[in-house]
Amino acid sequence: MKDSTAQSQKAHTTTSFYCHSDPLETGASWYLVDQAKHPEVLRLLFEHDPVPVYDLPYIHSQYREQAYDGPLIIQPCTRQSEEWLHSWLTDGKALAMHGLQLTPEEIRKHLVSLNTVRAPYGDSLFRYADPATFGSLGASLSPHQCLRVLGPLTAIHGHYGGAHWSLVKNEAEPIADGLAELCSQPLVLTKENLAAVERYRQSLLAKSVAKSNGLDGGVVSSWFQQLITLGALNEQALAEGAGLLIGQGFTRALSEGELAAVRKIRQEANWSDTLEALATLAHSQEGT
Structure with a gap:
């Protein structure tokens, strides 16, 4: 990565993960649900929104056959769907994602890049759509890891273990320098990350x-x-x-x-x- 030291210093000043009791805001740009844990979500989506906007990241990867057991990206298009998804967010069933003028393709492309994670014992499937994953892992992530997880997103919010958590960029504008190159590399988890989980x-x-x-x-x-x-x-x-x-x-x-x-x-x-x-x-x- 070009100028990785500068990029890492930038990450320190612009990314943070924290748990809190503040209410989770409504109006998220996108929501993310783990269908393996909630196989009924696609049916419920059509009940709340007759013409929903959604995507299945696994379809665009080597996990195509597992698409309906993997993450589901949803853009709420009605007040009813927004209220339903926000209730799932506060219940720990969904994640809220925020981004500045991101297209569905950009969201999907970034999430596909997180499908697998490089861990001490080899590459493995990464359950990034499960609120428990970042709820238990987030506090151990380095600023550089946080930046890799967020990519073009400005924030991800969820609920796990009795607390709300937020992974955010602290600046109004996303980091542009080196971001594309950073996101072309796999997310790497260390033994310390896994021990913290x-x-x-x-x-x-x-x-x-x-x-x-x-x-x-x-x-x-x-x-x-x-x-x-x-x-x-x-x-x-x-x-x-x-x-x-x-x-x-x-x-x-x-x-x-x-x-x-x-x-x-x-x-x-x-x-x-x-x-x-x-x-x-x-x-x-x-x-x-």
Whole structure:
């Protein structure tokens, strides 16, 4: 990329991602919906707008056969469709996109360029139409990554995890210098980006478990970290371990002695044996 240092400095001054509680504005130029999560959206679109303006980015890529399970771009043409789409935006079902005098072709071309992302373990499909993607990833994006995601857009807004989020360019005019070249390159996600997503998702799960069981959120977060050291590899394992501890009456983090006892009791270092060891530990504590 020409003058990448200058471009990166420009990105620092013009892009930002933040979560907020302010109402999401109406009047978006375009909306974006993930049909994999909401397969009914195209039918609902025709119910709200008899002559809708929409596009399917996957049709214009190697994912043509998956077009009706991929992202759907919608330009609201009636008040009814705008109100419906805005309600989906605030419910975390759609994204709002803003741009200055962008054509449907320009919007589509940019989104097609985001169909795949370059990650540490190879290229993969990028679920950019799902509000959860940027809701969990956004805070970890560098200004340069933010600029690549926005491309010719001036803002993307969504809702995830109980909060509204916004990815915006802070200047009134889009960055022109080097933008076309930047957008010709794939979006690159780092190990740090992926780790941040994992931490964010775990924090949401911890809050949900704590709220559902009347526990302190810090206790559940501590359990999660302890369960990870015991071999929990995914959210399902964390939920299983936390559920077992809750069922046995734990309301505090495990002590170092209890963690050592679990490691000693389990026969193998697999998760099922660890759960059995936790159950035994909980039972022995309950009886003291």
